[in-house]
Amino acid sequence: MKTSKFADDSLTLHTDLYQINMAESYWADGIHDRKAVFELYFRKLPFGNGYAIFAGLERMLDYLRDFQFSESDIAYLRELGYKEDFLSYLQTVRFTGTVHSMVEGELAFANEPLVRVEAPLVEAQLIETAILNIVNFQTLIATKASRIKQVTADEVCMEFGSRRAQEMDAAIWGARAAIIGGFASTSNVRAGKLFGIPTAGTHAHALVQAYKSDYDAFHSYAKRHKDCVFLVDTYNTLKSGVPTAIQVAKELGDKINFIGIRLDSGDIAFLSKEARKMLDEAGFPNAKIIVSNDLDEYTILNLKAQGARVDIWGIGTKLITAYDQPALGAVYKMVSIENEHGKMEDTIKISANAEKVSTPGLKNVYRIIDKETGKSEGDYVTMADETPQNETRIKMFHPVHTFVSKFVTNFEAKNLHVKVIDNGEFVYESPSLFEMQQYAYNNLNVLWDEYKRSLNPEEYPVDLSQKCWDNKMRNIEEARQMVEQLEQ
Numbered sequence: 001m002k003t004s005k006f007a008d009d010s011l012t013l014h015t016d017l018y019q020i021n022m023a024e025s026y027w028a029d030g031i032h033d034r035k036a037v038f039e040l041y042f043r044k045l046p047f048g049n050g051y052a053i054f055a056g057l058e059r060m061l062d063y064l065r066d067f068q069f070s071e072s073d074i075a076y077l078r079e080l081g082y083k084e085d086f087l088s089y090l091q092t093v094r095f096t097g098t099v100h101s102m103v104e105g106e107l108a109f110a111n112e113p114l115v116r117v118e119a120p121l122v123e124a125q126l127i128e129t130a131i132l133n134i135v136n137f138q139t140l141i142a143t144k145a146s147r148i149k150q151v152t153a154d155e156v157c158m159e160f161g162s163r164r165a166q167e168m169d170a171a172i173w174g175a176r177a178a179i180i181g182g183f184a185s186t187s188n189v190r191a192g193k194l195f196g197i198p199t200a201g202t203h204a205h206a207l208v209q210a211y212k213s214d215y216d217a218f219h220s221y222a223k224r225h226k227d228c229v230f231l232v233d234t235y236n237t238l239k240s241g242v243p244t245a246i247q248v249a250k251e252l253g254d255k256i257n258f259i260g261i262r263l264d265s266g267d268i269a270f271l272s273k274e275a276r277k278m279l280d281e282a283g284f285p286n287a288k289i290i291v292s293n294d295l296d297e298y299t300i301l302n303l304k305a306q307g308a309r310v311d312i313w314g315i316g317t318k319l320i321t322a323y324d325q326p327a328l329g330a331v332y333k334m335v336s337i338e339n340e341h342g343k344m345e346d347t348i349k350i351s352a353n354a355e356k357v358s359t360p361g362l363k364n365v366y367r368i369i370d371k372e373t374g375k376s377e378g379d380y381v382t383m384a385d386e387t388p389q390n391e392t393r394i395k396m397f398h399p400v401h402t403f404v405s406k407f408v409t410n411f412e413a414k415n416l417h418v419k420v421i422d423n424g425e426f427v428y429e430s431p432s433l434f435e436m437q438q439y440a441y442n443n444l445n446v447l448w449d450e451y452k453r454s455l456n457p458e459e460y461p462v463d464l465s466q467k468c469w470d471n472k473m474r475n476i477e478e479a480r481q482m483v484e485q486l487e488q
């Protein structure tokens, strides 16, 4: 088989150059093996949505399992000028840390740890770029897909985005994320092969153009394909496309499974209503109307308000490119590091913007679910040694506006982190993508509706425990004193 000029034998160099440069400093100073804790989180929900759907764990684990500089990686680093002693060391590096993570399909919110990495400093540092890359993209697309699903409700959504995705990797990993967010299928055949997800599709205008008539194209398609969806808008939707689809379906009867038609241009509300009438009158009340053409949650909501008669939505560009917000800004910050005496010390990143000040220390995050309503009261970030699941009453307060607080009783505290790697041992088995989808769906039932509306949702509380808050204040004060001493 022909090999691609761009095939690579490792993903380990999928990192920013500065990570390798920092790794070299750590190694040269002998601090590379100090234990460090990093957390991955975002500060703002994407699309103005009320929640995000966490995705990307399975690929992250795959990447970490294979984390090892290949010979060609080392040869390339040699070309860049790195010295032999450091290169020999890099050849020995593997991922040996412990990772806790949300599982895919978990609801995630701003300023809570999605992933927590405890590892020798050099390892935790080198993996930053790749794991942010994976989680940022897949979480973004799963969230966009979920937003779209919120408006399409029980109607089926098909993912059609490959041709418009930001290159090939984005097409397939985006297709995967779309399934987690609630989509039923992808048009990308490689995504189907790699992830075992359903592939589905219709046909393009080219087919009709090639046969020069709707009639010949539909007949020809039906010769080789039992399941038929005919694209009806190449010449004239209501005068040619729909009547011809009906004619061919009648002529072929049981020889085909006439699933329906696809509309891809014009006034979708009007055309879908007219097409529905024509299909019903012709005796095809079960024929589906599939639509596509630059759709997203806004156009779909609007089309529904106009009474569009659509059974299946085909969605490409605006989903796969996260058109209205092309990046999720998750960051990866150090929260604790071992000192020269072998003791863990918390670290903080100060910012003039209160919301950007990191929350130091090894932490957990819990979802506090009211036992009576079954609904979530908010997420609760604690220090790792706290056990809210054993408490009967907790105080939750806003991490910035601390005067906003509440006491909660009669709750279940669900730990949102699962240990996925234990000292280099991979201990987590990913469920299937449809299990992840179902998990996301079940999680959404725990949210009050006001957090789920696509426009101006209420802000879901992500609160700190008292201990976490006190620790943060202590760290801020220490940082302040350190700067003051420097100023003197």
Ligand SMILES: Nc1ncnc2c1ncn2[C@@H]1O[C@H](COP(=O)(O)OP(=O)(O)OP(=O)(O)O)[C@@H](O)[C@H]1O
Pocket (backbone or CB within 6 Å): 264, 265, 266, 267, 268, 269, 270, 292, 293, 294, 295, 299, 302, 303, 306
């Ligand atoms: N009834 C409708 N209300 C609101 N938006 C609609 C309606 N019908 C279609 N749209 C959306 O309008 C957008 C633009 O459609 P437009 O009419 O420009 O393209 P088109 O008819 O597909 O033309 P072309 O033949 O060039 O593809 C698309 O995003 C489409 O989904």
Ligand SMILES: O=P(O)(O)OC[C@H]1O[C@H](OP(=O)(O)OP(=O)(O)O)[C@H](O)[C@@H]1O
Pocket (backbone or CB within 6 Å): 160, 161, 163, 164, 203, 204, 205, 206, 264, 292, 293, 294, 295, 314, 315, 316, 317, 318
């Ligand atoms: O509109 P999107 O949400 O991005 O969905 C994918 C689009 O890709 C196809 O169009 P294209 O014009 O590329 O090819 P076609 O000839 O099959 O219509 C398809 O008809 C959809 O309109």
Ligand SMILES: O=C(O)c1cccnc1
Pocket (backbone or CB within 6 Å): 160, 161, 187, 200, 201, 202, 203, 204, 262, 292, 314, 316
């Ligand atoms: O199968 C389809 O109808 C399809 C696939 C990709 C893009 N647009 C449509």
